[in-house]
Amino acid sequence: MLSIKNLHSGYNGNEILHGIDLSVAPNEIVAIIGPNGSGKSTLLKSIFNLCSVFSGKICFKGKDITKLPTHELIFEGISFVPQGRQVFSDLTVRENLEMGAFIMQDNALVQRNLEAVFKKFPFLKEKQNHYAFSLSGGQQQMLAIARALMQNSELLLLDEPSLGLSPKMMKEVFEKIVEINREGIGIIIVEQNAKQAIKIAHSTFVLEDGKIALQGGKEIVHNKKIKEIYLGGR
Numbered sequence: 284m285l286s287i288k289n290l291h292s293g294y295n296g297n298e299i300l301h302g303i304d305l306s307v308a309p310n311e312i313v314a315i316i317g318p319n320g321s322g323k324s325t326l327l328k329s330i331f332n333l334c335s336v337f338s339g340k341i342c343f344k345g346k347d348i349t350k351l352p353t354h355e356l357i358f359e360g361i362s363f364v365p366q367g368r369q370v371f372s373d374l375t376v377r378e379n380l381e382m383g384a385f386i387m388q389d390n391a392l393v394q395r396n397l398e399a400v401f402k403k404f405p406f407l408k409e410k411q412n413h414y415a416f417s418l419s420g421g422q423q424q425m426l427a428i429a430r431a432l433m434q435n436s437e438l439l440l441l442d443e444p445s446l447g448l449s450p451k452m453m454k455e456v457f458e459k460i461v462e463i464n465r466e467g468i469g470i471i472i473v474e475q476n477a478k479q480a481i482k483i484a485h486s487t488f489v490l491e492d493g494k495i496a497l498q499g500g501k502e503i504v505h506n507k508k509i510k511e512i513y514l515g516g517r
């Protein structure tokens with residue numbers, strides 16, 4: 284579904300990612316873990332054309348999307364939920380969701396997507412007229428994910444969805460991600476919570492200093508290095 288070949292990218296001529304190869308099969312969850320500053324967010328931003336790609340190729344469903352502007356990537360079926368719960372706090376839940384679909388011209392389709400999102404997240408329907416700032420951290424994260432789903436996404440890019448959430452809320456967010464994936468949406472998830480991420484992912488990539496240091500399936504959780512560095516020696 285998505286293939287990244289020898290990607291070199293960064294900001295203002297400063298290279299952060301040094302030759303990344305990664306692919307996502309349809310219906311797959313791919314986890315990206317790694318230390319702070321290793322380039323995880325930059326990898327997602329490279330796909331979504333929010334930083335500079337110096338060389339390499341990104342293909343989505345067989346089409347070269349490397350140079351496509353972000354709004355066209357949304358049309359192609361890629362959605363991005365950035366790090367740090369980016370909701371419009373002064374808008375209501377419903378307005379936030381409608382903003383997610385602003386790129387669509389078809390009102391009936393927007394309403395259909397809204398109903399589908401409300402079905403998946405019943406609390407958002409209940410709270411549709413509440414301001415986003417009045418939601419809890421976990422609810423805001425759910426709203427950010429729901430907003431991305433308003434765009435008919437086929438591939439969802441999630442940057443640290445569990446950051447700052449209580450263990451209970453974290454569990455709920457991970458369960459929702461699995462549920463969304465089961466409905467046929469591919470997911471790339473960047474996570475600090477390595478254990479949970481590896482558990483739900485079909486494959487995991489470890490990023491260090493802008494390079495893939497390690498990759499594997501769920502068995503990677505038993506890898507000595509992963510245990511020592513990312514799972515606190517457990």
Ligand SMILES: Nc1ncnc2c1ncn2[C@@H]1O[C@H](COP(=O)(O)OP(=O)(O)OP(=O)(O)O)[C@@H](O)[C@H]1O
Pocket residue numbers: 294299317318319320321322323324325326366
């Ligand atoms: N907008 C930007 N302009 C210039 N440099 C940036 C920008 N965003 C990130 N960087 C640099 O790119 C490098 C990788 O940052 P990135 O945000 O991709 O790391 P990360 O793995 O997501 O880290 P974290 O776990 O802290 O979120 C860092 O050295 C950072 O300073």
Ligand SMILES: [Mg+2]
Pocket residue numbers: 323324325366442
């Ligand atoms: Mg980051």
